[in-house]
Amino acid sequence: MSGTASTAGPTNTASTASPACTAHDLTFGQRFLERAESFGPVCVGIDPHASLLEQWGLPVSVKGVEAFTRTCVEAFRDSACVVKPQVAFYEAFGSAGFAILERAIADLRSSGVLVIADAKRGDIGSTMAGYARAWLDDESPLCVDAVTVSPYLGVGSLQPVFDLAEETNRGAIVLAATSNPEAPGLQLATVPSEPSECEKSDTASSDTLTVAQSVVDAVARTNAGHVGAGNMGVVVGATVQQPPSLARVNGLILMPGVGAQGGTMADVRRIAAGAEQLACPNVSRSVLSQGPDVDALRETLATTTAAILN
Amino acid sequence: MSGTASTAGPTNTASTASPACTAHDLTFGQRFLERAESFGPVCVGIDPHASLLEQWGLPVSVKGVEAFTRTCVEAFRDSACVVKPQVAFYEAFGSAGFAILERAIADLRSSGVLVIADAKRGDIGSTMAGYARAWLDDESPLCVDAVTVSPYLGVGSLQPVFDLAEETNRGAIVLAATSNPEAPGLQLATVPSEPSECEKSDTASSDTLTVAQSVVDAVARTNAGHVGAGNMGVVVGATVQQPPSLARVNGLILMPGVGAQGGTMADVRRIAAGAEQLACPNVSRSVLSQGPDVDALRETLATTTAAILN
Numbered sequence: 001m002s003g004t005a006s007t008a009g010p011t012n013t014a015s016t017a018s019p020a021c022t023a024h025d026l027t028f029g030q031r032f033l034e035r036a037e038s039f040g041p042v043c044v045g046i047d048p049h050a051s052l053l054e055q056w057g058l059p060v061s062v063k064g065v066e067a068f069t070r071t072c073v074e075a076f077r078d079s080a081c082v083v084k085p086q087v088a089f090y091e092a093f094g095s096a097g098f099a100i101l102e103r104a105i106a107d108l109r110s111s112g113v114l115v116i117a118d119a120k121r122g123d124i125g126s127t128m129a130g131y132a133r134a135w136l137d138d139e140s141p142l143c144v145d146a147v148t149v150s151p152y153l154g155v156g157s158l159q160p161v162f163d164l165a166e167e168t169n170r171g172a173i174v175l176a177a178t179s180n181p182e183a184p185g186l187q188l189a190t191v192p193s194e195p196s197e198c199e200k201s202d203t204a205s206s207d208t209l210t211v212a213q214s215v216v217d218a219v220a221r222t223n224a225g226h227v228g229a230g231n232m233g234v235v236v237g238a239t240v241q242q243p244p245s246l247a248r249v250n251g252l253i254l255m256p257g258v259g260a261q262g263g264t265m266a267d268v269r270r271i272a273a274g275a276e277q278l279a280c281p282n283v284s285r286s287v288l289s290q291g292p293d294v295d296a297l298r299e300t301l302a303t304t305t306a307a308i309l310n
Numbered sequence: 311m312s313g314t315a316s317t318a319g320p321t322n323t324a325s326t327a328s329p330a331c332t333a334h335d336l337t338f339g340q341r342f343l344e345r346a347e348s349f350g351p352v353c354v355g356i357d358p359h360a361s362l363l364e365q366w367g368l369p370v371s372v373k374g375v376e377a378f379t380r381t382c383v384e385a386f387r388d389s390a391c392v393v394k395p396q397v398a399f400y401e402a403f404g405s406a407g408f409a410i411l412e413r414a415i416a417d418l419r420s421s422g423v424l425v426i427a428d429a430k431r432g433d434i435g436s437t438m439a440g441y442a443r444a445w446l447d448d449e450s451p452l453c454v455d456a457v458t459v460s461p462y463l464g465v466g467s468l469q470p471v472f473d474l475a476e477e478t479n480r481g482a483i484v485l486a487a488t489s490n491p492e493a494p495g496l497q498l499a500t501v502p503s504e505p506s507e508c509e510k511s512d513t514a515s516s517d518t519l520t521v522a523q524s525v526v527d528a529v530a531r532t533n534a535g536h537v538g539a540g541n542m543g544v545v546v547g548a549t550v551q552q553p554p555s556l557a558r559v560n561g562l563i564l565m566p567g568v569g570a571q572g573g574t575m576a577d578v579r580r581i582a583a584g585a586e587q588l589a590c591p592n593v594s595r596s597v598l599s600q601g602p603d604v605d606a607l608r609e610t611l612a613t614t615t616a617a618i619l620n
Contacts, residue, residue, distance in 0.1 A: 189496075
């Protein structure tokens, strides 16, 4: 981002960007499907929180986060389908933390592994456009393959990030239904359903649908024009009790909660019914707890992936 | 944040922190009421988006954002009640943007003006604790008086930031009802109301209440133990058509949408009925458009504040 480029709308800067950060021919969803054929569909987290740093014998400091991240990059850059750094653990150290994240993103993306920044950003108008540029613009030092976003201000408020995602074939993955115990109160609140027959969700048998389903349906509409899979995705926990219908989502389904948190591949298949190939189970603790040995991290990711596929 | 301090729970580090960033004797809400007596209740935004940078004759770059921010700090540090930097416009430039924000926060807080970081963060568990540390921990370079947070994962998921806010007498301001056209679908979705009589909202005449009201009620419960005003607040737009009842919120009511966006002080008083003294109207464009002259910025803030109070 330089010169007088406007942040109000996306600009095509691919020609001047580094090769690792140019716009793509395939959608984010298509690139996920392609890489999953070789590596399996699993996303592994990079979560340098205090207890893991201590477990790895590292200080809870910028230096500790840096060492943890370097090890994760080495372990996963050529062995994972998708990696997902958790932005909060970098933000906790301010600009020094973001500098570590920028280096990790550059190293990971130069290897071809897909990178999802778990940021859960959400705002409106030019402010949302600012977040879109931070995470999806070719010239941003934080440019990744996809970013997670939060729809409390309405899915429509996320349009600036959807627009830049469509332009660059990067991804925006919207929180829909999560596994934490505090979530259902809001995510299962009811809203009037869409009137159009063709857009109606499979589960919308009455005049109302849940907030979570309305988020999934909005993402499905955005993805509908793409063959295979579009650029937008949803977050749906693998241990959610009343999941939304995902059959028509046509984009990546990021599913935390597999492994240590109790979710199984049977849960993933049941919840993602009709869109199973788009399910991207996320594992973090069960793999990261085997560090800091790089080979042990790689082996655990491989065995976890194999277990999930069988 | 250093050494082996755990990020799983807050630690008392006030004794080693700089004077500008120690824990407080008064709650965030009480400090707002105190400063509003001298300066009026207005919050002024620091929003270095592209169109304003261009209007000020600045490049849309790190240098432009830095110059814009420096001018705002000079103009508002001794003249405003509350300033609210919009984090997205710094994040758009990665670690270099965050470094600018850190310096601005340090300069502003050393003057005594209250600083709200408009970040709208929201996550769960140790991740939410990471965001709490980033914005409310004495030792974080981003430590501010209050941070805005987003409740899509359930208000209960914000507990780690509420805990650190209570411990340090800093603030967490939760999105409740916003003015953007995409908001009502989710924020007016209906949830079962709380069963307890004493906690019931004034407007909850039936068995259901809106998501926005449930957020306000949860914040009110958290603030109930404090005299005057507690540490938690809510965001409610000044142009919201069906606002939640705010009479019992007992914390700061941040109200964007006043001025250029059409909200008036009559709207503010009507929406904040029963808690008028806690309303904090936010102005941004109408003041910032008068820059980059420092005196013009100060004068516009003063006339805007006077107009709002009359």
